[in-house]
Amino acid sequence: xxxxxxxxxxxxxxxxxxxxxxxxxxxxxxxxxxxxxxxxxxxxxxxxxxxxxxxxxxxxxxxxxxxxxxxxxxxxxxxxxxxxxxxxxxxxxxxxxxxxxxxxxxxxxxxxxxxxxxxxxxxxxxxxxxxxxxxxxxxxxxxxxxxxxxxxxxxxxxxxxxxxxxxxxxxxxxxxxxxxxxxxxxxxxxxxxxxxxxxxxxxxxxxxxxxxxxxxxxxxxxxxxxxxxxxxxxxxxx
Amino acid sequence: xxxxxxxxxxxxxxxxxxxxxxxxxxxxxxxxxxxxxxxxxxxxxxxxxxxxxxxxxxxxxxxxxxxxxxxxxxxxxxxxxxxxxxxxxxxxxxxxxxxxxxxxxxxxxxxxxxxxxxxxxxxxxxxxxxxxxxxxxxxxxxxxxxxxxxxxxxxxxxxxxxxxxxxxxxxxxxxxxxxxxxxxxxxxxxxxxxxxxxxxxxxxxxxxxxxxxxxxxxxxxxxxxxxxxxxxxxxxxx
DNA sequence: TTTAAAATATGATATATGTCATGTTTTCTA
DNA sequence: TAGAAAACATGACATATATCATATTTTAAA
Numbered sequence: 001x002x003x004x005x006x007x008x009x010x011x012x013x014x015x016x017x018x019x020x021x022x023x024x025x026x027x028x029x030x031x032x033x034x035x036x037x038x039x040x041x042x043x044x045x046x047x048x049x050x051x052x053x054x055x056x057x058x059x060x061x062x063x064x065x066x067x068x069x070x071x072x073x074x075x076x077x078x079x080x081x082x083x084x085x086x087x088x089x090x091x092x093x094x095x096x097x098x099x100x101x102x103x104x105x106x107x108x109x110x111x112x113x114x115x116x117x118x119x120x121x122x123x124x125x126x127x128x129x130x131x132x133x134x135x136x137x138x139x140x141x142x143x144x145x146x147x148x149x150x151x152x153x154x155x156x157x158x159x160x161x162x163x164x165x166x167x168x169x170x171x172x173x174x175x176x177x178x179x180x181x182x183x184x185x186x187x188x189x190x191x192x193x194x195x196x197x198x199x200x201x202x203x204x205x206x207x208x209x210x211x212x213x214x215x216x217x218x219x220x221x222x223x224x225x226x227x228x229x230x231x232x233x234x235x236x237x238x
Numbered sequence: 239x240x241x242x243x244x245x246x247x248x249x250x251x252x253x254x255x256x257x258x259x260x261x262x263x264x265x266x267x268x269x270x271x272x273x274x275x276x277x278x279x280x281x282x283x284x285x286x287x288x289x290x291x292x293x294x295x296x297x298x299x300x301x302x303x304x305x306x307x308x309x310x311x312x313x314x315x316x317x318x319x320x321x322x323x324x325x326x327x328x329x330x331x332x333x334x335x336x337x338x339x340x341x342x343x344x345x346x347x348x349x350x351x352x353x354x355x356x357x358x359x360x361x362x363x364x365x366x367x368x369x370x371x372x373x374x375x376x377x378x379x380x381x382x383x384x385x386x387x388x389x390x391x392x393x394x395x396x397x398x399x400x401x402x403x404x405x406x407x408x409x410x411x412x413x414x415x416x417x418x419x420x421x422x423x424x425x426x427x428x429x430x431x432x433x434x435x436x437x438x439x440x441x442x443x444x445x446x447x448x449x450x451x452x453x454x455x456x457x458x459x460x461x462x463x464x465x466x467x468x469x470x471x472x473x474x475x476x
Numbered sequence: 477t478t479t480a481a482a483a484t485a486t487g488a489t490a491t492a493t494g495t496c497a498t499g500t501t502t503t504c505t506a
Numbered sequence: 507t508a509g510a511a512a513a514c515a516t517g518a519c520a521t522a523t524a525t526c527a528t529a530t531t532t533t534a535a536a
Contacts, residue, residue, distance in 0.1 A: 078398035086390045101383040134369045144382045145339040151389035152324045158396035159438025160316035200397025202494055
């Protein structure tokens with residue numbers, strides 16, 4: 001597994017964490033300059049191709065990924081064979097934070113949704129900072145609290161809202177959180193199957209409802225690119 | 239609101255955190271003796287009657303509750319008027335940890351499921367420890383990571399499993415996590431409506447499926463007390 | 477104890493969504 | 507560029523679950 005990484009995906013980069021703008025967006029901003037310099041020395045920058053599994057359910061991660069570019073999904077295989085997406089991680093986020101806190105293996109699979117550039121920081125190097133730099137650990141704590149809140153919201157939506165509503169909200173969420181391309185299409189490009197796996201429905205149902213939204217002029221599509229035509233309309237879907 | 243607490247619910251107790259066995263079960267165990275003595279001096283012990291709302295959605299909590307006895311539910315009101323239960327907090331747990339980390343108001347409501355005894359520790363008193371005692375903050379981090387993992391699992395179950403399966407799993411979960419009374423009935427006593435609100439279904443559906451389980455000899459009931467007759471059977475429900 | 481209210485129970489029916497089947501379009505690759 | 511494979515699309519039908527209606531039982535209150 002690791003050898004594949006070495007062959008195909010890994011590029012050792014000379015770029016320095018201390019100067020990296022990305023860290024602004026996550027907990028790493030709370031590290032001191034000295035800490036960043038040390039981290040910089042042991043990190044591994046890698047390019048990950050679209051579709052690649054970054055880590056799998058049950059795998060021990062032993063570090064954290066700082067996402068410099070691209071987007072990935074965190075999903076979990078359910079017994080019926082479907083892959084439920086529980087979170088989307090984008091440029092600027094840290095991926096695999098949970099592994100710093102627990103020695104358990106990952107409960108989720110991470111898969112690149114487009115080509116990504118990430119820096120892997122070994123757990124051994126960053127654990128000291130988590131222990132000694134309280135500003136940093138408090139930031140990680142905040143992050144996790146935020147994720148937990150979002151997860152609670154998702155539970156409520158899953159339980160109480162229709163597939164139609166959940167799909168509408170997913171479109172709004174992606175629009176609001178990750179923005180749009182110059183042509184107005186959603187910048188996060190997902191397959192119909194991905195949408196189904198976020199919403200928790202059959203792929204056919206997701207396709208069908210997207211078609212309905214199109215007829216109702218709430219969205220327009222070219223290929224798999226989706227453009228929101230009426231944000232307010234989507235928000236009112238019942 | 240607070241005056242009601244003072245009149246009906248609050249009892250100032252002389253018991254000391256340093257000697258309290260409950261702390262063994264949560265992050266407070268990582269506080270030093272000195273820290274515990276200080277906490278002990280500013281905590282407020284209260285008795286909370288069954289059905290009382292401990293804190294509501296949108297309320298600012300400003301502290302954390304250590305549950306000495308009893309059980310409560312954390313729920314969130316959805317737009318359709320249903321109250322989705324996202325977590326159950328029992329004796330030994332800390333309630334409202336998220337409030338320590340963020341200044342946002344609570345996204346959840348906490349309601350006592352039976353008579354409870356809790357100690358309220360003001361945020362102002364414990365924040366220092368969260369900043370300075372890294373063992374303590376790491377414990378809180380672990381707790382939150384654990385909750386996050388459980389939340390992810392719930393999302394997958396909500397999305398991919400039938401109501402029947404979810405209800406069976408809820409029974410198993412309550413059995414495994416919170417145990418049974420001497421007569422074998424589940425020690426956490428929930429109304430059919432509570433079950434429906436955990437599973438995310440209509441109350442009638444929850445009742446109906448529990449009746450089916452009864453017919454299938456998976457459980458037995460007297461009044462609202464439920465006894466699991468076949469744990470393996472419940473685990474195999476499809 | 478009697479009465480009222482809440483919780484539990486069950487039937488009948490409606491409906492959203494899943495499943496299966498089939499066809500079309502887009503994307504990939506040799 | 508052709509051919510294969512994957513993704514998208516839509517119809518027909520099955521089914522789990524919601525909703526509404528109405529008993530019955532349990533709990534609370536007067």
